[in-house]
Amino acid sequence: MHEWSVGEGILRSVIDWAKENNINSVKRVKVAIPSFTFLEADILKEAYDTLKKGTIAENSVLEISFKDPVFKCRNCGNIFTIREVINEVEKVKDEFGEEYPLHLMSGLAPAFIKCPKCGSNDIEVSSQEIMIKGVEVNGTP
Numbered sequence: 001m002h003e004w005s006v007g008e009g010i011l012r013s014v015i016d017w018a019k020e021n022n023i024n025s026v027k028r029v030k031v032a033i034p035s036f037t038f039l040e041a042d043i044l045k046e047a048y049d050t051l052k053k054g055t056i057a058e059n060s061v062l063e064i065s066f067k068d069p070v071f072k073c074r075n076c077g078n079i080f081t082i083r084e085v086i087n088e089v090e091k092v093k094d095e096f097g098e099e100y101p102l103h104l105m106s107g108l109a110p111a112f113i114k115c116p117k118c119g120s121n122d123i124e125v126s127s128q129e130i131m132i133k134g135v136e137v138n139g140t141p
């Protein structure tokens, strides 16, 4: 269900942006999603395609790419990606099932993730936002 609220959020941003820029038809929307939100791209697309009907984004295609969040340990300075701590994240996912906290509050991630080098929980997360990377409008080459 999370996909639907994300889809709605993306669509709303695109529509607001288009209105501000006097654009009346959107062709393509590119988004980058942090991989550890575990959003299903297919469901997100389906949500977007359903929600866009009747809006200026009706004929647009949603293009989804995933990006790996990067973490920095404040204790030892180690920089690591989600791939290095995926087992810890999976553990949390198993415990909480579909609605596990990372889904809703990615800011909580450091509570579950330990630095693979020194074991500290003092972790900074970067690039965990869903980002609209680009919007193509009709008339764009």
Ligand SMILES: [Zn+2]
Residues within 6 Å of the ligand: 073, 074, 075, 076, 077, 078, 115, 116, 117, 118, 119, 120
């Ligand atoms: Zn560390």
